[in-house]
Amino acid sequence: MAGVRAGVLLSAGLLTWLVVRGPLAPYRQALLDTAPPQQVLVLGGDVERERVGARLARQLDKPLLVSGGSNPEYASWLVQEEGLTTDQVQLDYRARDTLSNFTSVVDDLASEGVRHVLVVTSADHLERSLAVGQVVAGSLGIHLTGVPVDCEPTCREESALRRWRDWLRAVAWVVTGRDLRDAADPAPAVR
Template sequence: MSFSNYFIKSKIKIKLFIFTFLLITSLVFTDRQLQKYFIKPKVIFILGGHEERERFSAKLALKHTNLALLVSSGGPQIYITKIFMNAGINNNRLYLDYRAKDTVTNFVSLIKKLQIQKTKGIYLITSNNHVNRAKTIGEIIFGTQGIISKPFPVPSNTPSEPLDKLIRDVGRSLLWIIQ
């Protein structure tokens, strides 16, 4: 085989590989987008730490009376319970978990509970300055376990988080997957 024939066949193989990779990637992405559309959340998942998030979640819970509320590392139990009680939310819908110390462990510490409940979709409640990092971590940790996250950003006057926090937590999330 001449060099030019070999070169042409190599180019064809490379193009075929790239086409196949792009096709598979687009099919996976499309499937995720369809799942987000069709899967109905069973839980309002609140990343605690800011009162506005809990208040926003209480209003959302009034519109979605069939959804459980899961607050990860929010304020003191008495205070959080009072916010939801004052909004008219029944305590039996509310679950408070205080194991998480940061955004990654918000997701990691509650994955088993969501799996036991056979949860396929959640509403993710966090501040708008924090939503990109939280959404990305959720896609990695929950997404790899078959749980779709639908973010609801809560308005905040705080500036967006720096990119290095996102990169750090993506790395931590990927490490969690492979361990």
Template sequence: MAGYIPVRIEIATWMAPKPQAILTLGGGEKREMFAAEFAQNHPDLKIWISSGLEREKAEAIFRAAKIDLSRVHQDRKATDTVTNFTTMLARFEQEKINHIYLVTSAEHMPRATAIATMVLGSRGIAVTPVTVPSVAEAESPWRTVRDVIRSTIWIFTGWTGAEYRQDYQVTQLNDQLFGAETTHEPANTEAVNTINEPR
């Protein structure tokens, strides 16, 4: 697998030298404001937001940036960073996307990029990081290790372990060991171009 994923990413980059879509990970208003500004310079790209803001807030941000809302697609299935990618994979494959821009905060980007490399890279999708400036403290590297392990398990089994987040004791232990997960906004099924397909 160590050689397989880099080869798939290399092929994806050759097939699509420039990113074909923008993926923004939910976790705060600044990320979507940044994504809206970034999208102004890439008018031909669709914008995907994984578990982001509520419909009204998202609409206001993208309207203010004069982004056509038909470009904005919000997906509500993710509950953490690993599932930000596993839940979007089928959509990207359906759209024949081989290369994406990945938008998230500076403190979150190392872990997000590591997961994306495993999850998306294993399916032949390359990632170009676009970092949202942040003054937040850097995440523990152990969280990246944990989620790379989860991503590896997912590659072979299709299982993310996200369901255990619903167990309070497991969540408490996880937060004590690795720190709390980046907050995702509550699901809203009336979001802009909301997608909520079966996994």
């Protein structure tokens, strides 16, 4: 019985260390952070996302970052139409997919001291993108709040397999700094 008690105490101590000071501490910070949003991040893939993100950035007076969005000419026109100035908007075209929407910008956000980001994406993409983003951004203590954009009538339900696959890719990226899809490429992923 004493051995069981010692094992439980040791396990509780290890778990406490992991969450308070160890490698899970940034996730604790991201989950418990109550700072107001500091940035609007639009995940490219639909022009309506960019429109909603620009409107939200203007209403909240926050900077807008569009990751993998529409062509620069259209995006620039759109943000001007929504009343934003060019110094309020950053267009980033490094992303190839949902994982790289986050991996390509997360270090920049962290170095700018951003702790809370509003993530704008289509309603049918929100669950998977937040699963991926919370792993990647959470590893640096950045809290994410999802902002769904209506996608009717073209919404398509994403499979659980796709969500799990991308979540595992995000975990692998945090652990190794590499995307599992790029395993054949010897160059490290953007970090």
